[in-house]
Amino acid sequence: MTAIRNDIVFAAYSRVYTLMDSTIYDTLDKAHEFKTKTILADESLTYDEKSEVIKLLNKDYDFFKILYNEGIKRICENCQNECLATLYCEYCVRNYLKMNFSNWTSGNGDIDDLIQKCQLETLRPDMIVEWIPYNNLQDIKYLTKGGCSEIYTATWIDGDYYEWNSKEKQLKRFGNQGVILKKLENVESANRNWFEEGKSHLTINIQNDHERETVQQLKKHDHMDIDDDDDVYNNSNFHSEEQDDLEISNGRCHIEVKELLPPPNFYNK
Secondary structure: OOOOOHHHHHHHHHHHHHHOOOOOOOOHHHHHHHHHHHHHOOOOOOHHHHHHHHHHHHHHHHHHHHHHOOOOOEEOOOOOOEEOOOOOOHHHHHHHHHHOHHHOOOOOHHHHHHHHHHHHOOOOOOOOOEEEOHHHEEEEEEEEEEOOEEEEEEEEOOOOEEEEEOOOOEEEEOOOEEEEEEEEOOHHHOOHHHHHHHHHHHHHHOOOOOOOOEEEEOOOOOEEEEEEHHHHHOOOOOOEEEEEEEEOOOOOOEEEEEEEEOOOOOOOO
């Protein structure tokens, strides 16, 4: 197997979305076929690199099928439900997360309910909202100050979920993973508006193919917002970037939230 040039892979992945005319390839199947054929015909990619890009496209295909409830269904070999995804079963993933509800808590009923709701609407295994206990983070180091929030780096022990293992009937984790932490101070003293804005942010981005959101408790009255450090530093060819603000309801400051947006010309229903 030849060495895979990750920057070339992500550039090709982004480029194929830019090349696709969604007015012509106006169904999921047409769009996926165009993208796959374009990658296979790309002479700048090695065989292994083409395979990597197609893996990404297949994940997107499953995601959009579930999001739009469109496409041919299959009978899951484990739960016997009719599912749309081919690389996993959306029902098995959600049931797995549901069975784990009793094994974690944020200590706040509203936050627990929000995270559980997001998990029950999960669209793919590598974009799951989670509560991460503080003891699952190590090597926490101060990085900088952004707006009113302090920014830290850390290693997330075990990392986030990345795929569903249908044989073992469980989600698999990435392994130790570098992350960026944004500290949200005095969360418990903020009024209901803060929670509602955070809820809106999570609800919107649970349907964004390129946004993963996780939260965890740092201290009793502070919370942290977590991003994959690769998302923050290394994906300039993979995503366009946009800085949004979430206003803390006490009015004293804003929290900068980095959103990773899909390339232009994504298939639009």
